[in-house]
Amino acid sequence: DAKTTQPTSMDCAEGRAANLPCNHSTISGNEYVYWYRQIHSQGPQYIIHGLKNNETNEMASLIITEDRKSSTLILPHATLRDTAVYYCIVVMEYGNKLVFGAGTILRVKS
Amino acid sequence: GAVVSQHPSWVICKSGTSVKIECRSLDFQATTMFWYRQFPKQSLMLMATSNEGSKATYEQGVEKDKFLINHASLTLSTLTVTSAHPEDSSFYICSARRTDFNQPQHFGDGTRLSIL
Numbered sequence: 001d002a003k004t005t006q007p008t009s010m011d012c013a014e015g016r017a018a019n020l021p022c023n024h025s026t027i028s029g030n031e032y033v034y035w036y037r038q039i040h041s042q043g044p045q046y047i048i049h050g051l052k053n054n055e056t057n058e059m060a061s062l063i064i065t066e067d068r069k070s071s072t073l074i075l076p077h078a079t080l081r082d083t084a085v086y087y088c089i090v091v092m093e094y095g096n097k098l099v100f101g102a103g104t105i106l107r108v109k110s
Numbered sequence: 111g112a113v114v115s116q117h118p119s120w121v122i123c124k125s126g127t128s129v130k131i132e133c134r135s136l137d138f139q140a141t142t143m144f145w146y147r148q149f150p151k152q153s154l155m156l157m158a159t160s161n162e163g164s165k166a167t168y169e170q171g172v173e174k175d176k177f178l179i180n181h182a183s184l185t186l187s188t189l190t191v192t193s194a195h196p197e198d199s200s201f202y203i204c205s206a207r208r209t210d211f212n213q214p215q216h217f218g219d220g221t222r223l224s225i226l
Contacts, residue, residue, distance in 0.1 A: 096142055
C-alpha cells in the first residue's frame, strides 16, 4: 500500500474550517484514501474515504486532486471536540490492512 | 451505524497471568477482524488479522504463541495475552470490517492492559 505524508501538527480556531493535507504521490489506481481520527485514549473513528471524486458526509469533506497524488480533509466548522490525531491511509480496494502512520495532531483552540 | 464493542476497557493483573480481550461486532457480520497495539505516544501497529473459522495471520515480529487469537463466530474475536509481563502493557484495539468489500473498518474503544 502507498505511503502517506502528513504534517506533524496543526492548529485551528474554533468555528473555522480545518484543512488537513495528505500527500500520497505513489498511490495506484485501485487504492482508496481513508481518513480516521483518534481522540485521546479511544479507538480510531472512521471519518470518510474516497477513490477519485470528492466526497462529503455529515462529518467532513474529502478533496482529492485530479492526479490523486494528494488530498485534503476538511472539517467545515471545527469544534474543541475535533481535537485529535488524524490519520490519512491509502489502502487497496479489496485490501484489509490499515497501516497507520504518525498522523496529524489537530488542536482546535477557542 | 456500525459498532464494535471491546471488553474489558481496562485490566490490571499480575505478571504471569493470561488475559483475554473480546471484540464484538454488534450490528454486522465480520469475517475479518484486526488486532492492533498502541504504545504511549506512538501510532497503532497491526498485530494480526483474525479470520472467522481459520487461523489468524500474524504480522512479522508478533509471537503467535504469546498472542492467541480465536475468531469462532462472525461477530466475536478474542485475543489472549498469555503469561503476560510488564512489557506487554499497552493499549490493545480491535477493528472489524463488514463482509461487503470496500466498507471501512470500525474500531472498538480499546483495552488498556497494565501488567504489574
